[in-house]
Amino acid sequence: MSSAMWRIYRRMVLDQARIRLLDLTGINSEDFNSSGLLEEAVEARLPKNFALKKSALDMIFKTGSVRQQGNTAAHEGPPEAIALPVLGSDLSNSERKTFAEVYKYVYGVEPALE
Numbered sequence: 001m002s003s004a005m006w007r008i009y010r011r012m013v014l015d016q017a018r019i020r021l022l023d024l025t026g027i028n029s030e031d032f033n034s035s036g037l038l039e040e041a042v043e044a045r046l047p048k049n050f051a052l053k054k055s056a057l058d059m060i061f062k063t064g065s066v067r068q069q070g071n072t073a074a075h076e077g078p079p080e081a082i083a084l085p086v087l088g089s090d091l092s093n094s095e096r097k098t099f100a101e102v103y104k105y106v107y108g109v110e111p112a113l114e
Contacts, residue, residue: 004073011070017060021046035061079103083111 022029025045032038039061043054052060059066086099103111 004077007066007069007073010066011074014060014067014070017052017056021057021060035063079107079109080112084113086111087113 018029021042025042027038027041027045029038032041039057042061043057058064083103086103087096091099100111
């Protein structure tokens with residue numbers, strides 16, 4: 001597995017933890033305009049002996065290197081590596097055609113299966 005996928009999967013873990021914490025506390029993230037305020041609200045509603053430490057909550061809620069690396073990895077990649085998912089068999093014919101059109105616009109060539 002590539003290091004880019006590791007970064008994406010790490011970001012996925014943070015996202016899933018955030019979703020679970022919001023569900024647990026009944027907080028709607030759209031009610032907050034900063035991740036710091038959201039984290040404070042979640043912390044205030046957690047049980048006193050909650051399993052996650054402050055450093056874990058910071059990693060989950062605040063923009064940091066792990067979160068940013070996942071974002072970067074999700075938005076970068078060589079065109080030849082991106083072509084296969086764009087033409088994936090799990091997409092409908094219409095979706096594949098549309099993705100191929102977008103891919104050609106971005107990279108200047110038709111996506112090719114190699």
